[in-house]
Amino acid sequence: xxxxxxxxxxxxxxxxxxxxxxxxxxxxxxxxxxxxxxxxxxxxxxxxxxxxxxxxxxxxxxxxxxxxxxxxxxxxxxxxxxxxxxxxxxxxxxxxxxxxxxxxxxxxxxxxxxxxxxxxxxxxxxxxxxxxxxxxxxxxxxxxxxxxxxxxxxxxxxxxxxxxxxxxxxxxxxxxxxxxxxxxxxxxxxxxxxxxxxxxxxxxxxxxxxxxxxxxxxxxxxxxxxxxxxxxxxxxxxxxxxxxxxxxxxxxxxxxxxxxxxxxxxxxxxxxxxxxxxxxxxxxxxxxxxxxxxxxxxxxxxxxxxxxxxxxxxxxxxxxxxxxxxxxxxxxxxxxxxxxxxxxxxxxxx
Amino acid sequence: xxxxxxxxxxxxxxxxxxxxxxxxxxxxxxxxxxxxxxxxxxxxxxxxxxxxxxxxxxxxxxxxxxxxxxxxxxxxxxxxxxxxxxxxxxxxxxxxxxxxxxxxxxxxxxxxxxxxxxxxxxxxxxxxxxxxxxxxxxxxxxxxxxxxxxxxxxxxxxxxxxxxxxxxxxxxxxxxxxxxxxxxxxxxxxxxxxxxxxxxxxxxxxxxxxxxxxxxxxxxxxxxxxxxxxxxxxxxxxxxxxxxxxxxxxxxxxxxxxxxxxxxxxxxxxxxxxxxxxxxxxxxxxxxxxxxxxxxxxxxxxxxxxxxxxxxxxxxxxxxxxxxxxxxxxxxxxxxxxxxxxxxxxxxxxxxxxxxxxxxxxxxxxxxxxxxxxxxxxxxxxxxxxxxxxxxxxxxxxxxxxxxxxxxxxxxxxxxxxxxxxxxxxxxxxxxxxxxxxxxxxxxxxxxxxxxxxxxxxxxxxxxxxxxxxxxxxxxxxxxxxxxxxxxxxxxxxxxxxxxxxxxxxxxxxxxxxxxxxxxxxxxxxxxxxxxxxxxxxxxxxxxxxxxxxxxxxxxxxxxxxxxxxxxxxxxxxxxxxxxxxxxxxxxxxxxxxxxxxxxxxxxxxxxxxxxxxxxxxxxxxxxxxxxxxxxxxxxxxxxxxxxxx
Numbered sequence: 001x002x003x004x005x006x007x008x009x010x011x012x013x014x015x016x017x018x019x020x021x022x023x024x025x026x027x028x029x030x031x032x033x034x035x036x037x038x039x040x041x042x043x044x045x046x047x048x049x050x051x052x053x054x055x056x057x058x059x060x061x062x063x064x065x066x067x068x069x070x071x072x073x074x075x076x077x078x079x080x081x082x083x084x085x086x087x088x089x090x091x092x093x094x095x096x097x098x099x100x101x102x103x104x105x106x107x108x109x110x111x112x113x114x115x116x117x118x119x120x121x122x123x124x125x126x127x128x129x130x131x132x133x134x135x136x137x138x139x140x141x142x143x144x145x146x147x148x149x150x151x152x153x154x155x156x157x158x159x160x161x162x163x164x165x166x167x168x169x170x171x172x173x174x175x176x177x178x179x180x181x182x183x184x185x186x187x188x189x190x191x192x193x194x195x196x197x198x199x200x201x202x203x204x205x206x207x208x209x210x211x212x213x214x215x216x217x218x219x220x221x222x223x224x225x226x227x228x229x230x231x232x233x234x235x236x237x238x239x240x241x242x243x244x245x246x247x248x249x250x251x252x253x254x255x256x257x258x259x260x261x262x263x264x265x266x267x268x269x270x271x272x273x274x275x276x277x278x279x280x281x282x283x284x285x286x287x288x289x290x291x292x293x294x295x296x297x298x299x300x301x302x303x304x305x306x307x308x309x310x311x312x313x314x315x316x317x318x319x320x321x322x323x324x325x326x327x328x329x330x331x332x333x334x335x336x337x338x339x340x341x342x343x344x345x346x347x348x349x350x
Numbered sequence: 351x352x353x354x355x356x357x358x359x360x361x362x363x364x365x366x367x368x369x370x371x372x373x374x375x376x377x378x379x380x381x382x383x384x385x386x387x388x389x390x391x392x393x394x395x396x397x398x399x400x401x402x403x404x405x406x407x408x409x410x411x412x413x414x415x416x417x418x419x420x421x422x423x424x425x426x427x428x429x430x431x432x433x434x435x436x437x438x439x440x441x442x443x444x445x446x447x448x449x450x451x452x453x454x455x456x457x458x459x460x461x462x463x464x465x466x467x468x469x470x471x472x473x474x475x476x477x478x479x480x481x482x483x484x485x486x487x488x489x490x491x492x493x494x495x496x497x498x499x500x501x502x503x504x505x506x507x508x509x510x511x512x513x514x515x516x517x518x519x520x521x522x523x524x525x526x527x528x529x530x531x532x533x534x535x536x537x538x539x540x541x542x543x544x545x546x547x548x549x550x551x552x553x554x555x556x557x558x559x560x561x562x563x564x565x566x567x568x569x570x571x572x573x574x575x576x577x578x579x580x581x582x583x584x585x586x587x588x589x590x591x592x593x594x595x596x597x598x599x600x601x602x603x604x605x606x607x608x609x610x611x612x613x614x615x616x617x618x619x620x621x622x623x624x625x626x627x628x629x630x631x632x633x634x635x636x637x638x639x640x641x642x643x644x645x646x647x648x649x650x651x652x653x654x655x656x657x658x659x660x661x662x663x664x665x666x667x668x669x670x671x672x673x674x675x676x677x678x679x680x681x682x683x684x685x686x687x688x689x690x691x692x693x694x695x696x697x698x699x700x701x702x703x704x705x706x707x708x709x710x711x712x713x714x715x716x717x718x719x720x721x722x723x724x725x726x727x728x729x730x731x732x733x734x735x736x737x738x739x740x741x742x743x744x745x746x747x748x749x750x751x752x753x754x755x756x757x758x759x760x761x762x763x764x765x766x767x768x769x770x771x772x773x774x775x776x777x778x779x780x781x782x783x784x785x786x787x788x789x790x791x792x793x794x795x796x797x798x799x800x801x802x803x804x805x806x807x808x809x810x811x812x813x814x815x816x817x818x819x820x821x822x823x824x825x826x827x828x829x830x831x832x833x834x835x836x837x838x839x840x841x842x843x844x845x846x847x848x849x850x851x852x853x854x855x856x857x858x859x860x861x862x863x864x865x866x867x868x869x870x871x872x873x874x875x876x877x878x879x880x881x882x883x884x885x886x887x888x889x890x891x892x893x894x895x896x897x898x899x900x901x902x903x904x905x906x907x908x909x910x911x912x913x914x915x916x917x918x919x920x921x922x923x924x925x926x927x928x929x930x931x932x933x934x935x936x937x938x939x940x941x942x943x944x945x946x947x948x949x950x951x952x953x954x955x956x957x958x959x960x961x962x963x964x965x966x967x968x969x970x971x972x973x974x975x976x977x978x979x980x981x982x983x984x985x986x987x988x989x990x991x992x993x994x995x996x
Contacts, residue, residue: 096707181647184708188651191704292703304355307621310720311575314619318382318390326377327574328600331355 012200013265019193020258021164026186027088028168029179031109039106045248048238049107052231052252054118058082060226062126068215072130072137076123076149077276078219079130080260081283083122085111087256092187093291097298098306099246107251112165115259116158120151134272153267161262190258194288197281212278220282224290227253241336242305246298254291257284305336356571358598363558364539365438365530367565367598372399375600378574382604383428387613390604393428395597401512402435406526408515409440412467412491412506416441416529419463419541423447423456423479424471426584426605429495429508431593433469436511441529443538445553446585449475450963453482455551459543460486463553463821467491469508473499480504535559541821542587544753553821556587560756563814564591565598567777569763570723572622574600577720579620581606581629583968587757588727592624612636612716619718627731628970630746634735637713652713655705659741662702665695667769674770675846678804706743713742723764725749727757729971730852732875733770740769748772750852752838754830756815759838760850771849779813781850782835783843793844800846806853809842810835841869858974860890868896868948873938874972880933881906885960887977888950889985895951897988899981900930901959921955930955954984 039046061082065075086108094104127149134147172179201208231252235245260280268276312325359374361367371380372395379392414420420437422444424430437444445463447455449471456478460468466488470476476494480502483489493506501507519526536557543551568591578596580603582589596603601622606614612633641652667673668691714721727749739746745764750772751757760781762773775781783793786808793802816836819827830837841853854869861867870888877886877898884903890896902920910929914920921927934953938944960966965977978985 092707096711177645181645184651185647187708188704191700307573307575310619311577314577314617315379315392317388318617319379319392320389323392324377325379328374328376328378331574 012197015193016197016261016265019189020161020262023087023186023190023258024161024164025168025171026183027108028165028170029172029182029186030088030091031105031165031169032172033169035105035109038102039110042103042106045100045103045240045244046106046110048235048240048244049103049248049251050110050114052227052234052248053086053107053111054083054114054122056230056234057223057227057252057255058122058126060230061223064219064222064226065130068219070215070219071213071275072134073272073275074216074219074279075130076127076134076272077260077264077279078223078283079126080119080123080263080276081255081257081280082223083115083119083126084255084257084259085115086251086254087258088183089187089190089256089288089291090251090254093250093254093295094247097246097250097295098243098302099250099298100243101247103244103247104251107247111251112162112256116155119158120149120154123154124149124151147272150267154263157263157266158259160266161259191288194281194284198285201278201281208278212282216279216282220279221286221290223283224253224287227255228290228294242302243309246302249298250291250294253294254287255283257287260284305333308332308336356573356599358565358572358595359600360562360566360598362535362562363438363530363533363537364561364594365441365533367562367594368399368402368435368438369530371597371600372396375574378600379602380597381428381431382602384605384610384614387610387617391428392602395600398432398435401432402439403526404512404515404519405432405436405508406439406515406529407518407523408511408513409436409442409467410525410529411514411518412511414440414442414467416532417537418442418467419465419538420444421447421460421463421465421468421470422585423449423451423469423475424495424585425449426580426589426607427471427495428605429497430471430584431603433493433495433508438539439526439530441533441537443540445541445543446590447543448583448585448968450968452963453478455543457482457485458551459553460489463541463543465489467493469493469495470505471495473502476505477502533558535562536818538818540587540590542585542753552823552826554587554753555818555821556756557818560815560817561591561594563778564756564758565595567779567815568595568758569761569776570622572596572599572601576601576621576722577618578603579606579611579614579618579623580604581608581611582624582626582728586728586968587753588751589624591757592622592725596622615716615718619720621720621722623721623724625724625726625746626728626970627726627735628729630726630731630735630739633717634738637716640716651705651709655709656741658698658702658705659710659743660737661694662698663741665691665698669695671847672766672768673847674768674851676804676843676851678800678846710742714744717744721745723747725758725761727751727761730871730875732878734879736769740767750840750850751815752840754817754836755811755813755838756817758815759809759811759813762849766849768845768847768849771845771851773849775811775813775850779811779815781844782810782812783807784810786841803844803846803848806841806843809838809840809850809852811838812836860888860896861892862890862896862947863892863894873944873948876942877934877937880937882930882933885972887972887974889978889988890951893989896948897985898934898950898953899956899977899984900953901956902926902930917959918957921957927955952988954981954988956981956984 058079061079065078070078091101091104091108095101131147131149138145138147171182228249232245232249235248240248257280264273264276264280315323315325359367359370361370375395377394377396380395380398382390382392384390420442422433425448434444445459445465447459467490470479470492473494473496476492479492491506493508493511494501495508497509536559538555539558539561540556542554544554576599578592578601580589580593584590593603604618641649721744723745725747731748736746736748747762747764749758749761751759758776759779760772760775762768782791783802783805784791784807792805792807795802812835843851843853845851854871858870859867860870873888874886877883882903883900885901887899888896889899904917904920907920907926912923912925914923934950938950960972962968965973967973
């Protein structure tokens, strides 16, 4: 397949870099040091999240790449996305899907830090087959080089991406009002820039959408959807309750897209860079749509247990922590009876 | 009896409902009283019912007979509902009224209703009743609700009656149960004296059947995880039905007040509440003020969000056939507009989605964020307020009803939301639109094109919620209820998508000497959109032209450089008068849809605000006869000095 080697012009790259900066600044602006401490307070949830984010997602990405027989460049990109940390988008979606925002934030912070160690390891482990295939291709084309995953570069780009996050956190500490505005502006800008990238790609390389193999579409849509699905049922299997299930499901499926842009731009070169970037753009576009859909589904189906959770929480807030809300017999579904997260038993307060 | 999760508890009368709810919801909190912002005192269904039975037994011992009228004077608090439990459980009916009742009204009510036993909320109110007792020989017992205060001589305490009842019940007294079994469906549960906007108070007799039909027929899905916030006066039947309805699904009612409302909304995060237009006007003002104060970027974001929401919702209403349809729209016009709206809906959707999540949600959090629905009643919701909340996504559902219809006749359901209307009638309720002069039925009229939709007339209601009648006023009852149809005295029409649109109160109609009929309420609502006008009332019955009484909004004048220390001072300033003149001319003109004879000929500025209990009813409706009396001189002045200006 002929793939345009210059997907982005120089000015687009600057724009993209600026967007990554602003989004990460916005992410930092939504975090406080206390969010990091909160990780320690809900170890079970964060651990489950960790397992599904760094265990399930890369496996799903690998599985999809093998089953769909993706081109190695696409496969590497997909696996790269698979082991990304979560972003603030997932926190917003979790909020609207009536999931535990606290857990979502904890998972985001934990995974962002953990990604520094986990990403290089998983990436080099899972992409062995594809890199050797790439090397073989390059050799066949007459090149003398060997394709390796630039582990060092990836780590340094990750560190670089964390700089604006920390700046955002400082901003939050100094001026919460500004930080709030920053957060919203960042989200708004992200939507605009992604739409701009898609549009320019469409204008400049109109054929690109047709050239892109169907398998790539399936993979980019499927990665998120599979993440939601397995995240939801995996956490259920472990015994997490609905509000946490929804948080973990969304956190697993939604990856921090901007980080992938940064890594691809800073650490990879042609001939794979454009293809990798294209897949990352497609993923970022589709994930907004699929997670909107999933969120609406969760919102509707989670209303009942959320209402119970919320009501119990408010009872405890207003009537004192030892108030026990005893719902009428038969009112609570079996799974929620004796559920600590619903606060229906005094000994198991959140 | 087994109930599904979302089913309402049903019973033949209130007393049985209370019992059934106690059995079903047992240890769930039923009512909560505020002690401080984050500290509330709950009472469970079981406990409330137990105390209610004790009180009922005590009341029987004090000589309250079945079907007696028991006075219940006070405002929203737990003891009020307990007193109501006691009265219902001993088979009597209560005659409620708020603390702000005047001595004259109190006397009239106690005398007219034949009250021998009454509750008074506070020590003050008890003392007032004690004084009146000399002129009211039938009144034997006064009981104070407030548990904290020491009762004056000759006044009983409710706790003491409860204790007495408890002792009796411990000894095996089961008279309350006998009384409950003896309640008939058409027995009164309450006798409400309306202060109304016209004339002397009338005692509206509402039966257990009335109340039960409301609980059965109100639209909505609620369950025992719902939280109801109580702000409107409980003695008004609208607030009361919402609290009784809350009991039927096992929710908890939280007693708030106007002063603590916004704080309580944040802490309680209510899912349901009864509200009045004035409340939403206040919240609207507050939201706008907050936005004005906020960061410029935020303000811009809000403006974009609101704009998008407006586009999105308007297209959605059009596509789903939920736009306000006062005039018949030809099918070809609709099908021409349809592609435009579908396109706009699709284009705006992703942007609206983002802004809705990022910006509008924060506005909704100001109202607690969990509000699934709130019924606004007791007056017309100004259209711009209505639109604002529906665009922002706080579902303010406008309802319509009167005390005489206990009270809900129609309400906008959440899924069939036509902004600007009061929705379709609730179940088991029939509506008729009748020509007020000829008495001819305009809707439903199968002979007429579109069945009579779009025709204006008086609203008639038939249904299980219609009152038994006015107490001891057979003539009035016969005028109000003819052939089973209750004449509301309100003007309205049925829109082309079968919702009721209220057009004004026909009893408030001003007939000019030229014979032209003017509805003052829509004009007043239109005028009140002006930031300079706080309140106003249109006058002009039998006169050549319309006059206006205006209460100015002082702050706005200060901003405009017209300094003053009080309203009295402001009304003397010529600039203020000049400004007002321009403002009225701007608002009421043929360009804004007013007819020629609806022109305001002259106006007077009032030195005082309208106040609740004086010029306003508890639901902020103007008592026209009171204002006309109080400012009679000013009104005469309008018409004596002037020949209408050309």
